[in-house]
Each structure stands twice: as C-alpha cells, then as structure tokens.
Amino acid sequence: MPLSFWIKKSASWLEQRIDLSALKEVITHKTVPQHKHSLWYYMGGMTLFLFFVQVVTGILLLLYYRPSAEAAYESIQFIMTEVKFGWLVRSIHSWSANLMIFFAFLHLFSVFLLKSYRQPRELTWVSGVLLFFLALGFGFSGYLLPWNKLAYFATKVGTEIAGAVPFIGTFVMKFLRGGEDVSGATLTRFFGFHVAVLPMLTTAFLTIHLLLVQKQGMSCPIGVSQNPNQKVIPFFPNFLLRDLLGWVVALGILVFLASVFPWELGEKADPFSPAPAGIKPEWYFVFMFQTLKFIPAKVLFVDGEILGILAFTVLGMLLLFVPFLDKRSARQLRTPILSAVGLFAIIYILALTLAGYLMK
Amino acid sequence: MRIRLTLFLIFSLAIGLSAAGSDLSRNSCIQCHQTLDEKHIAIVNDYKSDIHFLRGIGCQGCHGGDARVGFAEGDPSISMDPAQGYLGAPQPQQIPRFCGKCHSDVEYMKKYNPGLRVDQEQQYRTSQHAKLLAKADTNVATCISCHGVHGILPVSDTRSPVHKLNIPKTCARCHSDATLMSGYRIPTDQFELYQKSVHGVLLLEKKDRSAPTCADCHGNHGATPPGLVTVSQVCGECHASNRDLFNESPHKAAFTELELPECETCHGNHEVAKTSDEFLGVGEKSLCLECHSDPHSRAYQVAEGTKATLDSLKAEIDKANKLVAQAERAGLDIAAAKFDLKFASDAVIKIQSLSHAASLEMVQEEAGPGMFKAQLVEKKAKEALKDARVRQYGLAGSGVIIIILAILLFLKTKEIDRQTGR
Numbered sequence: 001m002p003l004s005f006w007i008k009k010s011a012s013w014l015e016q017r018i019d020l021s022a023l024k025e026v027i028t029h030k031t032v033p034q035h036k037h038s039l040w041y042y043m044g045g046m047t048l049f050l051f052f053v054q055v056v057t058g059i060l061l062l063l064y065y066r067p068s069a070e071a072a073y074e075s076i077q078f079i080m081t082e083v084k085f086g087w088l089v090r091s092i093h094s095w096s097a098n099l100m101i102f103f104a105f106l107h108l109f110s111v112f113l114l115k116s117y118r119q120p121r122e123l124t125w126v127s128g129v130l131l132f133f134l135a136l137g138f139g140f141s142g143y144l145l146p147w148n149k150l151a152y153f154a155t156k157v158g159t160e161i162a163g164a165v166p167f168i169g170t171f172v173m174k175f176l177r178g179g180e181d182v183s184g185a186t187l188t189r190f191f192g193f194h195v196a197v198l199p200m201l202t203t204a205f206l207t208i209h210l211l212l213v214q215k216q217g218m219s220c221p222i223g224v225s226q227n228p229n230q231k232v233i234p235f236f237p238n239f240l241l242r243d244l245l246g247w248v249v250a251l252g253i254l255v256f257l258a259s260v261f262p263w264e265l266g267e268k269a270d271p272f273s274p275a276p277a278g279i280k281p282e283w284y285f286v287f288m289f290q291t292l293k294f295i296p297a298k299v300l301f302v303d304g305e306i307l308g309i310l311a312f313t314v315l316g317m318l319l320l321f322v323p324f325l326d327k328r329s330a331r332q333l334r335t336p337i338l339s340a341v342g343l344f345a346i347i348y349i350l351a352l353t354l355a356g357y358l359m360k
Numbered sequence: 361m362r363i364r365l366t367l368f369l370i371f372s373l374a375i376g377l378s379a380a381g382s383d384l385s386r387n388s389c390i391q392c393h394q395t396l397d398e399k400h401i402a403i404v405n406d407y408k409s410d411i412h413f414l415r416g417i418g419c420q421g422c423h424g425g426d427a428r429v430g431f432a433e434g435d436p437s438i439s440m441d442p443a444q445g446y447l448g449a450p451q452p453q454q455i456p457r458f459c460g461k462c463h464s465d466v467e468y469m470k471k472y473n474p475g476l477r478v479d480q481e482q483q484y485r486t487s488q489h490a491k492l493l494a495k496a497d498t499n500v501a502t503c504i505s506c507h508g509v510h511g512i513l514p515v516s517d518t519r520s521p522v523h524k525l526n527i528p529k530t531c532a533r534c535h536s537d538a539t540l541m542s543g544y545r546i547p548t549d550q551f552e553l554y555q556k557s558v559h560g561v562l563l564l565e566k567k568d569r570s571a572p573t574c575a576d577c578h579g580n581h582g583a584t585p586p587g588l589v590t591v592s593q594v595c596g597e598c599h600a601s602n603r604d605l606f607n608e609s610p611h612k613a614a615f616t617e618l619e620l621p622e623c624e625t626c627h628g629n630h631e632v633a634k635t636s637d638e639f640l641g642v643g644e645k646s647l648c649l650e651c652h653s654d655p656h657s658r659a660y661q662v663a664e665g666t667k668a669t670l671d672s673l674k675a676e677i678d679k680a681n682k683l684v685a686q687a688e689r690a691g692l693d694i695a696a697a698k699f700d701l702k703f704a705s706d707a708v709i710k711i712q713s714l715s716h717a718a719s720l721e722m723v724q725e726e727a728g729p730g731m732f733k734a735q736l737v738e739k740k741a742k743e744a745l746k747d748a749r750v751r752q753y754g755l756a757g758s759g760v761i762i763i764i765l766a767i768l769l770f771l772k773t774k775e776i777d778r779q780t781g782r
Contacts, residue, residue: 241776
C-alpha cells in the first residue's frame, strides 16, 4: 500500500471523531507575504527550533545530571566521558542555548524595526518580550549548573549586582543564592528554576505567542502592506519547507560547532579559591555588565551601579510596553524616532559587548 | 567536741599557711616590694602572671623566709631571716640548683605536672653553658636567661621566650651579640642564616611547629654543638630515610676519613637551603662537582647519570601532565591515568632521596617503573585525544549528510514553488 493511502485513511478516521476543518483551513489557505523583508519571518521559527533542541537535549541531560555542589561537576564529567554520545548532547545543549539567544535577539530587533508589534499584535509582542526575558533567565540559571569555576564566580558577580538594587536587592540576592553566598543551595534552586519554573512559564507564554501568530498571521511592514498586489506564498508547504531548510542548516551548524568546538567543562568550582581574573558573564549579559563598569561610582550622590541597574530595569519595562507607546505605527505611519532608537540599541549592544571582550 | 574544734583550727591554720604565699594582701614580700622603686614593683607585677604564682607557689617557694610576717611589724628582716631559711637572690652559679631544687624532685613535680621531665638540671650540667659556668663564667645562659625570672610562662604559652616559635630569637639574644660572643670565638650569624634556611622559613614565616629550631639540633637544656659524628644523627632524626641511604653509601667511609661533617658538607648547617635538583649532576649549581670534578671518574659519571635519569623522568612526567590536562580540558575521562601519573611523580621524590646513596644503579632501578608509568599515561592520554578527534571527524561526516539534506530540501522548495507558480 502506498503511504498516501495510509495518510488518507488515518485522516478520515480522525475526521470522523474530531472536526479537523479548522486545521485544514489553516493548512490550505494560510499564506505568508513575500517581500524584501521576508527573511526576518524565519527568525522566530529558528528560535523555536533551537528551543526544541534545548528541550530534547535538556531532558537527555536530566537523565544523568545531579544537582548538588558535591556531584554536579562530576555528573557532567560522567555525561561527557561515560555516557554514549553524552558529550555531544551536552555540547549541543550549550551551543544551541547560545544560538537560541542570538536568534531571539535577531527576532526581537527585526520585529521592533519592522514595527510588527503594532495593533493588533500587541499581545504577541508582550508575550514575545516575556519569552525573551525567560530565555535570559534560562541562560543565567543554566550557566551555573556545571558548577565550574567560571560559572561559580560569574554567578557570584551576577547575583551581587542583583543585590545592589535598593530596598529589595538584599532579599533578591538571598533568594537567588539560597543564603548569604553562592553555594550548593544556589545550585539546587537554579536547577529548580532551570528545569521546572522557567519551562512551565515558557510553555504558557509560548503557547499564547504561537496561537496569536497563527491567529493573526504574519505582519506586513508599513509601506509594504499598502501594496494591493502584495505577493504571497502558501504557508504549507512552501513557507514550511523554507523553515525546515533553515532548521536543517541550523542543525548542521550546531553539529559542526559541537564536534569541532566541544563545550569545555573547565575546572571544578572551589568557593575557597581566589576569583580568576577577568570574570565575565555570558556574552548576552556583557553589554549590561560593561555598562555598569563604565558608569562612574557616584552620579550626583546616587550610586552609579544602582543607577545602571535601575536604567536597565526601566528600559526592560519600556521594551515590554512598546506597542502601547508607539501610537503612530498603529495608524500605519512611519516612526523614524523609534527606528533610530532600535538602531542605537543594536549599535550600543554591539559596541559594549565588544568593549567587554577587548578591555581588560 | 573539743577535739573537733582543735582539728578544725589545725586544718584552718594549715590552709592559711599554704595560701599565705599566694595571697597578695597577706604576703609581706609583695606588700613591702610594692612600696619600693620601679624595679621592685615590676618584680611584683611580673610575678602575678608567673606560672609558679598561678599554681600557688609564693615568693618563699624559691627565696625561702616567711612571707607571713615582716610588713605588719614594719621590720622586713623578720621575713628575710636566714634562720627561717631565707636564701635571697641566687648568684648565677646557684641558679641551676635553685630551680633544680624542685624541678629535679620527681615526687614534688608529680604534684604539679606528672608529665613534666625532671632531668633539666642534669641535662644542663652537660651543656656548654654549664661547663663554662662551672669555670665561673657568669655570661653564659642559666635557666633564667631563657625562661625569664619572675614572669615565667609555661612553654606552651606563645608569649614564652621558650615557646617553639620564639626559641631562635631567644638563643639569638646572646648568640647574635657580637660583643658578648667575642670572647668565645664562635660566629654570630647563626640566626641570620637560620632565618633564611628552609627550616627557618617554615618555622618563622609559616609558623610550622614541626620545623626544627636551635634546640632540636643542639638540645635545649643540654645545649651543645653537635660533633662530627652526631650531625647525621641529628638530621636523621627527621630525615631518617636519607640518613640510612647515606650510611650505606660510599660517602660514609670517605667522609669519616676526611673528617667531614656528613649532611652539613653539602647542605650547610644553619643555612640549610631548600634543596633543588640542580644540586645534583655536573651542572653549574652542582654540589657533586665540589669534590668530583674529574669527568673520567666513576663518581662524576654517577652524578651525571643520576641527574640525567631524574631529568628525563621529570620531562616525561611533564609531557604526560600536559597531555592529561589537555584531555581533561576536552572533558575526557583519564582519572585512572592520572592515578598512574602520581606513581611516576612518587618515583621522582624517591630518586631525589636516593641521591644520598650515590648509586646510579639504585636510581635507574627506581626510574624504570616511573618512566614506564609516565609513558603509559602519555599513551592513554594520546589515545583519548585521538578518540576525541575521531568523534569530531565522524560528526563532520554527519555534517555532510545534513548539507546534502539541506540541498535536497532547497531543490524541493524550488520545485514546489514552480508547481504552485510562485
């Protein structure tokens, strides 16, 4: 029997039980606009694909990982040495995490610059920004889990920064650390955040985000959308095949990186050893870290570090509410000021990240 | 009833008598001395922290006399009556016996500290200090020179001049004094040298109490310079294995014949430096060359061979270590190999010790298995690294498959685009 026969048979069996017409409708009639900015449509899908890679490899790592100061490092050593293909799974998990955040940045900025957040997609944007924050949370909590020297001290510095926030800082720092200092207790709770709390929240927001995307379809950039002869392609299979192609390429890149540059484990964390020179957080936090370094110790009687943290907090909140602040684009009007802000942010992030890596 | 009362009175009197010495308000010596000049007041103040005073021994415990009377009567001579056993301040020659009166008395000392030795005076009599003291040289050290006089602290007290960490400085008080030592024709740089020595650094800088002080080699109460024969025994107390190897070596007979102090000839005495492998062999810093400079001599060849063997083993271990570190960084498991490497490193330490036997055969015998282990570790680490490379190439291969899949997908997309007319 040919494969198509079985597909048809299964579909009719399902059809008799569930009404699949809505899904059919989406599959057959959903289209995606095609224009000079179409490339950016693939960024979200790419982030999603890498997220799935994270879920799968993360579950595999969970089979052997032991979240305690005494056993974490050793368990990863075991995964990388004894478990069949364990080293590959761990290396892919680490690389994919970084690529996912990279694509999340691209997705966020492309949506921002194309003003795709404008009415009626405000909630898609809000859920997306929240997902982005969650991804950063995944990165921060996951970084500590191998319990190696660099991660230990980076977490120490990271949580210290959180501790500098006025009023709630000390509480936040103690809550994150599970005590006065980064210890086994910190590792256990970071593990809890990484495999339970963050995945749960991400699943919820991701579901909302994807449902909204499906419901509202792809946004067309201002200017392009006014064109009555706008070219479109069917979502299935044309767009999906392109997506798939991107994912296969991403998988190839991941495999290449994981095998040629396997993610190192480093030295085991030793709370009593002196902090190594030039501690840096993960690259996606470097621009913030570097900003805090550049701010003078005192700015008009206010602690520079606190000012920096407050500024980033306010910017984060503003980012969340961009669709509600940008009234012009909702009326299909261009907002060059916001575009400039977006470009400035990109340049700022690139420059500060670069400075973080080049400066001692 | 009357008998009970009498017994009570006798008992009270007995307690009163024994306590009189340590009760400051009823001690005539203290009451009187406190009214005198600074020097006498200082004696009283010092004695308040003295171990003897704290154990209930009053002034009369050493000086005799009767501390219960004299002050109230306004006549010190009553308490300082020789008829009452008053001894006064002892002359330097009298001091050892003065202290030994109690400290050499086994029964008496048992009451205070059953574990304390009672041969200090006996030991002291054998010391160089005592021999000179017997010749009426009062410049030499007696008990009080090191322990202090009225403020004697227990040896375990870190403030005590004879606490292990303070001994070198206490000896140096006299022995570094060039004027004082000029009459004895002995050097005064011992402390200066000791400070820089491996022992001195351990004791004085790192506060490691297992390091030897002056007293550990010279003796404390019986302090005397160790003679030619006793040098290796003194060092051998701690460095037992090296002493045994040296005793078996051809050096033993030669040193005896040449009347050379054994360990000291190469290592020095007070300035014992941290040993280095460069002391061996025939290089610039070689100690062997000082006696064995003829390249055709057997001894020269032994020295050269020992160093060469040691160096090649160290080089091999170094190589293995680097490979192990590289493999570890790559996340490869080489715990077992690392354990073997420890065995090889132990061989290095053994060879360093074996150099005291001056036997190339013994050195080579020890180096063999160490070398084998180091090479084994190297092999294992290389294999592990090779395995890691194989994995990488294997995956690069799978990358090719992915690329082909991507190309096929691309072609399919184009085909479908054509079919749907897009």
